[in-house]
Amino acid sequence: MRRKSANDIKSQKNRAPIVCLTAYTAPIARAIDGNVDLILVGDSLGMVLYDYENTLQVSIEQMIEHSKSVVGGTNKSCIIVDMPFGTYEESSDKAFMNAARIMKETYCNGVKLEGGKKVAKTIKYLTRSSIPVMGHIGLQPQSVLVDGGYKVKGKVKSEWQKYIDDAKAVEDAGVFAVVLEGMTEPLAAEITEILSVPTIGIGASPKCDGQILVTEDMLGLTNVAPRFVKKYVDLEKIINKTSKDYAYEVKNRLFPNEDHTYSMKFESANIKKIKQ
Numbered sequence: 001m002r003r004k005s006a007n008d009i010k011s012q013k014n015r016a017p018i019v020c021l022t023a024y025t026a027p028i029a030r031a032i033d034g035n036v037d038l039i040l041v042g043d044s045l046g047m048v049l050y051d052y053e054n055t056l057q058v059s060i061e062q063m064i065e066h067s068k069s070v071v072g073g074t075n076k077s078c079i080i081v082d083m084p085f086g087t088y089e090e091s092s093d094k095a096f097m098n099a100a101r102i103m104k105e106t107y108c109n110g111v112k113l114e115g116g117k118k119v120a121k122t123i124k125y126l127t128r129s130s131i132p133v134m135g136h137i138g139l140q141p142q143s144v145l146v147d148g149g150y151k152v153k154g155k156v157k158s159e160w161q162k163y164i165d166d167a168k169a170v171e172d173a174g175v176f177a178v179v180l181e182g183m184t185e186p187l188a189a190e191i192t193e194i195l196s197v198p199t200i201g202i203g204a205s206p207k208c209d210g211q212i213l214v215t216e217d218m219l220g221l222t223n224v225a226p227r228f229v230k231k232y233v234d235l236e237k238i239i240n241k242t243s244k245d246y247a248y249e250v251k252n253r254l255f256p257n258e259d260h261t262y263s264m265k266f267e268s269a270n271i272k273k274i275k276q
Contacts, residue, residue, distance in 0.1 A: 004078040006132035009178040020211025026073030033074040043082040058084040066105035081109040092125035114140040116166020120173040127174030135170035138180025154187030180204040203228035
């Protein structure tokens with residue numbers, strides 16, 4: 001079974017809902033591979049794995065190493081990698097060099113850039129240079145300091161046109177799909193209707209062509225999750241209980257037992273018999 005490509009994801013528009021999750025390590029990627037269409041190695045790893053305050057501190061080296069792990073642990077899902085802050089804003093040439101490095105070193109299927117009209121020129125340069133690009137508009141975590149926080153977009157209808165224009169701009173630039181984050185449902189539904197490429201919602205609308213969540217959020221492994229997250233299981237509670245059980249058994253010398261230890265083969269008696 002071949003790995004899904006960016007074109008496969010694009011072709012699911014109006015045909016089948018697109019299932020997406022994040023992954024930063026091989027074990028998580030391996031566990032979700034095949035259940036999802038697309039795995040995003042998001043720069044959210046900075047907050048989830050490294051406890052950074054935001055995504056701005058994440059380096060391209062971190063993205064590459066985690067992406068290698070995810071690609072190596074999967075063989076079915078389309079793998080897209082976030083371009084971190086500072087790797088594509090300066091110029092199209094710099095963006096191409098960094099995107100090409102990510103593609104060559106990780107064997108991923110494409111990259112994701114945040115921004116609408118302001119990055120459309122760069123997106124066009126990348127897509128014309130054979131690099132598949134996923135767009136990202138609405139709430140943009142890399143712009144959190146400029147925005148003054150994580151604010152939902154489109155609460156006032158007079159704001160809508162800006163985001164519609166952003167969506168059209170990245171579509172015209174050649175994206176195969178676009179993430180709509182932190183956006184009111186009516187606006188996200190309107191953009192989904194307008195675009196010919198799939199929309200992937202996160203805190204947006206069920207009418208988007210697909211949905212994405214941070215895997216650790218839905219597994220209950222993060223301290224605070226946004227309102228739009230559904231926690232499907234509380235793994236933190238399960239891990240806590242399991243580690244307590246383990247600690248009890250170690251302290252009381254119940255683990256390891258004979259089922260978990262290696263014994264010697266006693267061959268000396270047989271050797272003695274042969275000599276006699």
